[in-house]
Amino acid sequence: MKLERVLCPICSKDDAGKFLPFGPDHLVRCRTCGLVYSNPRRSMDEVSEFFEEKYIPDQKKLKRELGAWRAESLLREAEIIKAMKPAGAILDIGCAGGHFLEHFLKDGWECTGVEPSRVAAEEAGRKGIRIFQSVLNQADIGLSDHFDVVTYLDTLFFSSTPVDDLKKISRLLKNDGRLFLDLPGFTYRIARNYGPLCLLIDRRWTNFKLTSPHLFILSTRTLRKMLSQAGMEIEAVHLEQAPARGSSLMRLINRAHYEFCRLLFNLSGGSINLAAKAFYVCRKID
Numbered sequence: 001m002k003l004e005r006v007l008c009p010i011c012s013k014d015d016a017g018k019f020l021p022f023g024p025d026h027l028v029r030c031r032t033c034g035l036v037y038s039n040p041r042r043s044m045d046e047v048s049e050f051f052e053e054k055y056i057p058d059q060k061k062l063k064r065e066l067g068a069w070r071a072e073s074l075l076r077e078a079e080i081i082k083a084m085k086p087a088g089a090i091l092d093i094g095c096a097g098g099h100f101l102e103h104f105l106k107d108g109w110e111c112t113g114v115e116p117s118r119v120a121a122e123e124a125g126r127k128g129i130r131i132f133q134s135v136l137n138q139a140d141i142g143l144s145d146h147f148d149v150v151t152y153l154d155t156l157f158f159s160s161t162p163v164d165d166l167k168k169i170s171r172l173l174k175n176d177g178r179l180f181l182d183l184p185g186f187t188y189r190i191a192r193n194y195g196p197l198c199l200l201i202d203r204r205w206t207n208f209k210l211t212s213p214h215l216f217i218l219s220t221r222t223l224r225k226m227l228s229q230a231g232m233e234i235e236a237v238h239l240e241q242a243p244a245r246g247s248s249l250m251r252l253i254n255r256a257h258y259e260f261c262r263l264l265f266n267l268s269g270g271s272i273n274l275a276a277k278a279f280y281v282c283r284k285i286d
């Protein structure tokens, strides 16, 4: 495995300390902006190859992990978007096999997807989606002020150029367009992958690995900083549940946790978020 050292993806400084006291050394927190990121991280050549050929190796992963397990969340997120924008042009970044865009295709939206995986991009293309088989910063989309909606679901943390990606999205969006981001909940991601809960469920102290293609962990605070560099801001936050997988009992626990988190989030006026995921609605700043 090849490694590379990087600057903070938000403020481009090299001033970070170990994030978790008994956790892995590569997970660091920037002393300037507070972003938690991987340094060193896997070389981007290796990560690109991973996403083109290995991340989605076959139809099984496409249909199960990126389709069925997330079906409920994707439907809920599509409904939130359509309540705000009933028709138009949509761009989905990391669109996999096009499961999410199918909700829009059937209503006559103009659907475009960006997807590095060859297997997934071919599947999405067969559905009638205009596809760029690439990561966003290399996709020659060539349109400005064109899209009513851009979605970047559960994928931004894989990007080696997140601020540039957001700047590009801002250019692609119409002035009244919206960016929708689905990201892991910060508290949930740490608690689930490090410490007693991880030990109890996975029989190991931490799931954070240097080999992981997850390059950073965003909180609402650090996301706000990243968006502001691209001239964007958060307009609203909706909570989301973890992928619905495993036994009926596991699905029931997942659902109960989600409903509990929503209640706590609402009662605390949005200040306590323990949910597995957050769905952010973002707009351009005038």
Ligand SMILES: [Zn+2]
Pocket: 008, 009, 010, 011, 012, 013, 030, 031, 032, 033, 034, 035
């Ligand atoms: Zn920083």
